[in-house]
Amino acid sequence: MKVLKNVGLIIGSIISFLIIWNMASNALYKRAVSTTITKIEKLQSKEAAEETRKRIESGDPSSQPNSLPSPLLVWKTAGLLLDDAHKVMKKKQDFYKKMEKTNAKLKQAGKESITYTGRPSFLDQTITSLKNIFWGVLLAISIAIPVGILMGLSKRFKTSINWFVQIFKPISPVVWFLLVQMIVNTIMTDPDSDNAFVITFISVGLCAMWATLVNTSVGVSSVDESYLNVSKVLRLGIGKKIFKVVLPASIPLIFTGLRITVSVAWMVLIAVEWLSQSPGLGGFVREEFQNGSSSSNAKIMVAMFVIGIIGVILDKLMASVQGLVSFENKSQSPSPLSIMRNMFISKKAA
Amino acid sequence: MAIEEKTLTNLSPERSINTRFTKPDVNRRLEDKKEILVIDQLKKVYPTAKGDYVVLDNLKLSVKQSEFISIIGHSGCGKSTLLTMIAGLNSISGGQISVDNEVVHGAGPDRAVVFQSPSLLPWLSTLDNVMLGVKQVFPHATKKQKLEICKYYLDKVGLGNDFNKKANTLSQGMQQRVGIARAFALKPKVLLLDEPFGMLDSLTRGELQDVLLEVWNKEQITAVMITHDVDESIFLADRVIMMTSGPYAKIGDELVIPFDRPRKRKEILDHPAYYDYRGYLMDFLNH
Numbered sequence: 300m301k302v303l304k305n306v307g308l309i310i311g312s313i314i315s316f317l318i319i320w321n322m323a324s325n326a327l328y329k330r331a332v333s334t335t336i337t338k339i340e341k342l343q344s345k346e347a348a349e350e351t352r353k354r355i356e357s358g359d360p361s362s363q364p365n366s367l368p369s370p371l372l373v374w375k376t377a378g379l380l381l382d383d384a385h386k387v388m389k390k391k392q393d394f395y396k397k398m399e400k401t402n403a404k405l406k407q408a409g410k411e412s413i414t415y416t417g418r419p420s421f422l423d424q425t426i427t428s429l430k431n432i433f434w435g436v437l438l439a440i441s442i443a444i445p446v447g448i449l450m451g452l453s454k455r456f457k458t459s460i461n462w463f464v465q466i467f468k469p470i471s472p473v474v475w476f477l478l479v480q481m482i483v484n485t486i487m488t489d490p491d492s493d494n495a496f497v498i499t500f501i502s503v504g505l506c507a508m509w510a511t512l513v514n515t516s517v518g519v520s521s522v523d524e525s526y527l528n529v530s531k532v533l534r535l536g537i538g539k540k541i542f543k544v545v546l547p548a549s550i551p552l553i554f555t556g557l558r559i560t561v562s563v564a565w566m567v568l569i570a571v572e573w574l575s576q577s578p579g580l581g582g583f584v585r586e587e588f589q590n591g592s593s594s595s596n597a598k599i600m601v602a603m604f605v606i607g608i609i610g611v612i613l614d615k616l617m618a619s620v621q622g623l624v625s626f627e628n629k630s631q632s633p634s635p636l637s638i639m640r641n642m643f644i645s646k647k648a649a
Numbered sequence: 650m651a652i653e654e655k656t657l658t659n660l661s662p663e664r665s666i667n668t669r670f671t672k673p674d675v676n677r678r679l680e681d682k683k684e685i686l687v688i689d690q691l692k693k694v695y696p697t698a699k700g701d702y703v704v705l706d707n708l709k710l711s712v713k714q715s716e717f718i719s720i721i722g723h724s725g726c727g728k729s730t731l732l733t734m735i736a737g738l739n740s741i742s743g744g745q746i747s748v749d750n751e752v753v754h755g756a757g758p759d760r761a762v763v764f765q766s767p768s769l770l771p772w773l774s775t776l777d778n779v780m781l782g783v784k785q786v787f788p789h790a791t792k793k794q795k796l797e798i799c800k801y802y803l804d805k806v807g808l809g810n811d812f813n814k815k816a817n818t819l820s821q822g823m824q825q826r827v828g829i830a831r832a833f834a835l836k837p838k839v840l841l842l843d844e845p846f847g848m849l850d851s852l853t854r855g856e857l858q859d860v861l862l863e864v865w866n867k868e869q870i871t872a873v874m875i876t877h878d879v880d881e882s883i884f885l886a887d888r889v890i891m892m893t894s895g896p897y898a899k900i901g902d903e904l905v906i907p908f909d910r911p912r913k914r915k916e917i918l919d920h921p922a923y924y925d926y927r928g929y930l931m932d933f934l935n936h
């Protein structure tokens with residue numbers, strides 16, 4: 300019953316959202332049309348303005364003003380992008396079928412095979428972004444967890460490195476991008492190398508790793524005294540102490556950090572892809588923005604929703620992994636709902 | 650025995666009326682046993698904001714091989730402090746503790762500890778919790794031998810069917826059973842227990858006392874157990890140590906419990922001397 304009610308609430312709010320969006324897009328469209336016409340009237344003549352109005356009203360796509368696209372248009376554009384993705388995929392397959400023999404020969408001769416270099420579809424861009432975030436998060440993990448463990452274990456190491464963490468933690472992705480670009484472009488001068496990809500995933504990793512670093516360090520330094528006593532009584536060596544006691548005990552906190560890292564990485568990725576001219580959803584958005592054709596705005600909106608939905612999926616994925624590895628008794632750790640309920644009850648009693 | 654005489658002569662007249670019984674002086678079972686745990690002139694100072702706080706001072710105690718002693722005393726007198734110092738988990742401010750003629754430095758598996766809260770590693774199964782220690786203590790045993798040791802003790806404490814249960818899915822009582830199995834599996838020289846049944850309901854507590862005694866009867870490992878429960882201290886121990894209240898706490902008195910082993914709860918409760926012992930201990934705590 301309650302579930303049904305909640306579903307009803309969500310559907311209701313989605314419908315209201317679409318209605319408000321539609322109204323806003325209609326209003327903005329009208330405004331854009333009238334601005335265009337007055338401009339032409341001022342600069343050219345009344346006749347020219349009248350002609351433009353007729354052209355716009357006839358629905359000619361090339362003469363539509365650029366404004367906030369309506370929900371329907373975005374929906375249609377999403378369909379077009381999907382069709383396009385199918386077409387591109389087919390082209391790619393056909394290409395490789397044709398090249399099968401040539402590539403086999405090239406391989407035998409020890410040469411590199413010919414790859415498809417056609418335009419990537421929206422789907423390809425999405426997959427590229429997922430690849431970018433994967434490498435970014437992997438980099439973040441491989442720096443943040445070891446350093447976090449060291450910081451948690453050794454007070455001295457923590458004191459000596461903490462200023463660095465504090466200063467670099469709040470730096471914006473744009474600055475990380477610039478910094479990484481300076482370094483990578485100096486080192487990687489080979490024209491064949493994929494600098495944009497390297498710059499993108501390194502910037503994303505460095506920008507997103509801090510939550511995991513801090514959480515790992517806090518988790519390791521606040522391991523339950525009784526677990527540490529077990530390791531002392533058993534005289535566990537340092538390796539066993541870390542891997543059998545300290546790390547498992549701090550896994551819940553580490554995963555909370557990782558979850559934040561993944562969502563920050565995804566948020567930052569789009570901006571960094573834009574800046575680094577790398578392919579991916581960020582690159583897609585930048586191209587459409589610079590393209591400025593009448594369908595661009597709708598495509599950007601589609602990308603926006605895809606980005607949002609992938610963000611939710613990534614977060615849910617991390618949450619479920621977190622639930623799997625957490626050893627804390629679920630009945631013991633209070634859910635946000637039960638905390639709220641308790642607050643309510645105690646207030647009432649007081 | 651010097652301590653004992655001194656404290657007895659110091660007794661107020663009022664108190665000696667209540668304790669008009671001859672204290673048993675020796676436990677025949679332990680007569681030819683050597684002393685394995687020797688605590689001499691032990692001192693513990695906690696630095697606090699208001700200056701140093703001397704919890705224990707000039708504390709002397711020795712425990713014989715395969716003797717089971719229990720320690721009672723008022724809350725906050727320093728019992729846990731004493732126990733964690735024996736375990737090597739708490740630094741020593743003065744004096745020394747030796748186990749089997751070796752002065753104690755730091756913690757080690759020769760002094761296994763069972764705390765009030767089970768302190769199992771919750772992400773491991775019951776078997777792995779025991780195995781972690783067994784691997785440390787018997788590094789050269791074969792895999793099969795190690796497994797057998799773990800299973801033997803888990804079986805002994807009544808968890809023969811729960812080897813693979815995650816520790817955090819067990820009840821408090823079950824967790825404490827694993828804690829007991831883990832401690833015995835280390836084959837320690839001294840077993841240290843700090844109110845191991847303090848958090849349990851009285852029914853489970855009784856069950857676990859029986860479990861503990863049963864495992865202990867086989868091994869007769871020297872044991873030091875802190876408890877708040879006078880009946881528990883008599884039922885389990887060969888000797889009950891009474892600590893004075895802090896600061897500067899030390900051993901105030903001690904009472905030998907000469908009951909034969911193996912003990913049965915019913916026989917102990919029906920023993921004519923039981924209520925004399927109980928009265929003596931209650932009397933100490935109430936003064």
Ligand SMILES: Nc1ncnc2c1ncn2[C@@H]1O[C@H](COP(=O)(O)OP(=O)(O)OP(=O)(O)O)[C@@H](O)[C@H]1O
Nearest residue numbers: 695696697702704723724725726727728729730731
């Ligand atoms: N780390 C510490 N720093 C300062 N004071 C401490 C510390 N640990 C214990 N104390 C104090 O030392 C005294 C003895 O503590 P301890 O825990 O040994 O008592 P206890 O006899 O085990 O008490 P209980 O029966 O309640 O368990 C108490 O007054 C306590 O407040």
Ligand SMILES: [Mg+2]
Nearest residue numbers: 728729730843
């Ligand atoms: Mg205590």
